Amino acid sequence: MKRKVIEGRNLFKEISGQRVVDNFNFCVRSEDFLTILGPSGSGKTTVLRMIGGFEMPTAGDILFEDKVITSVPPYERPINTVFQKYALFPHMDVYENIAFGLRLKKMEEQEIRKRVGRMLELVTLRGFEKRAVDSLSGGQQQRVAIARALVNEPKVLLLDEPLGALDLKLRKEMQVELKYMQQELGITFIYVTHDQEEALTMSNQVIVMNKGRIEQFGTPVNIYNEPVNAFVADFIGESNILDGIMYRDYEVGFAGQRFRCVDAGFGVDQPVEVVIRPEDIKLVSPEEGMLRGIVDSIVFKGVHYEMVVLEGQRSWLIQSTIKALEDTEVGMRFNPDDIHIMKKQERPADA
């Protein structure tokens, strides 16, 4: 197994009486690309700021290569950060921005020039050395921010929603570039975002976070296919989440019927939550359908149509390349392994 780089142990953070981070435990290994995914206000940025050293945990410890660094100031941590709003130094040109960290290490000018040049090449900004940073586009500023952090060859790079301000096309390009850089340089990335697609595309480890707590920690495939609860299922992708009853192993009841499924170990007659992804539901003729419903609305989404089908009191979200007609009756089919069973959450009243 790869060695541990960053570890968080029982991290708590309270800000003016509010518990922002609640018993947070995680471990990142070398060359990992970890994404902390959560809605805004879930505390994900606070976790990142604690790792960076800008925020002290109320309790708990942060370890770097098995050494406690909780109270080490940010300027002494072998960690660099790419900030959400770039935070470039406006009075310095692109070259000086990137050279900032190296100058602090009292590196020779020749060596600085070499390394800055290499970084500019990596972020495809060669020839921009003397440009003022506020004359650059958002995407270019973002790349300067990445170069400014990476040039210091940190062991860990923290990225706080770095692509949030970019348009869709550029965001996609940068996702690929970041992933490439991470693999090329072999640096551990800890990435914070609220964009689940970004998280699934780029990382090999994902933490889904909500209200300061870890909801699930796993690989993207694992989190997508086996969400542990309704929150994760809902956050990771639009989904159909239903109340159901697990009658026994491999048999679940929902929508007034019994279905075969692939999950076991929930006990007998236990209330559960059932998740079926919109893309896993096939539209068939009403006679062939396991469930029947009326098509309520159809939206063209480019690759597929997104339809809402009303079945009894429930509405089902379905994604299909085949278009049904509005107000007609359709049948819905799904396979046993498309039914995901999750333990019922005891939900606090405010949820």
Added chain:
Amino acid sequence: MVSKQLQRFYVFLVLLFLYAPIVVLIVFSFNASKSTANWSGFSLQWYVELFQDRQIMKALYYTLTVAVIASAAATVIGTFAAYGITNMQALPKRALQALNNIPILNPDIVTGVALLAMFTFINMPLGFVTMLLAHITFAIPFVILSVLPKFKQLPQDILEAAMDLGATPGYAFFKVILPEIMPGIVTGFLIAFTLSVDDFVISFFTTGGGVTNLSIEIYAMARRGIKPIINALSTLMFITVLVMMLIISLRMDKDAARKGEEETPLLPAPGAGSG
């Protein structure tokens, strides 16, 4: 057409009303005779006399010394105060900004009498030091007002970015924050300097022991009878303050143009209500 001419005439009247006294002052400072009523030819004799007057030169020395030290001190204090205010929570921040504005709007006479009362209360002999302290006091809010927007305009997380790259907080402040807020600091210094050179009322109440600045000196001379030398001195002070004001206003315009629609510091005209 008539209305257009009327408009122009109106503007002319307003300008005449505002500037006629100063024009008369400047013109007669170059008068060859002692009269302030009859023009008897151009001369620089009052200016020559002015610079030979030891009393006035001493006052000039005090004026400049106080202005330089007071504005430098106020700039340092005001800048750090603005830094502190920037990092405060919303409520105390608003309260402090309101508190900062009160001395600015306070009549000079109240500030002057209040300072006098306090110096007397703590048994401090009036003189150079008390005048200097008074000038520092009234200049600080203006510096805060001119530096504060610069802190607000700082890119988010810039201090943390510097520390992240290995800079200690002190290094980050001087290398990253200071260059960004420098325009505000310089403007603040210039305003403080102008106000200090310009001030009469507060200085009058807080000085003693024969220490006078130019304003007080002019006042004292005027009581003894108007001499053309006063015109020459007033002319020079007017021009000095005018030049300073022009520099300040140009800097602010440049800054406003650079920042586009963003708010510019809302400064009351320096010198308003004083002198």
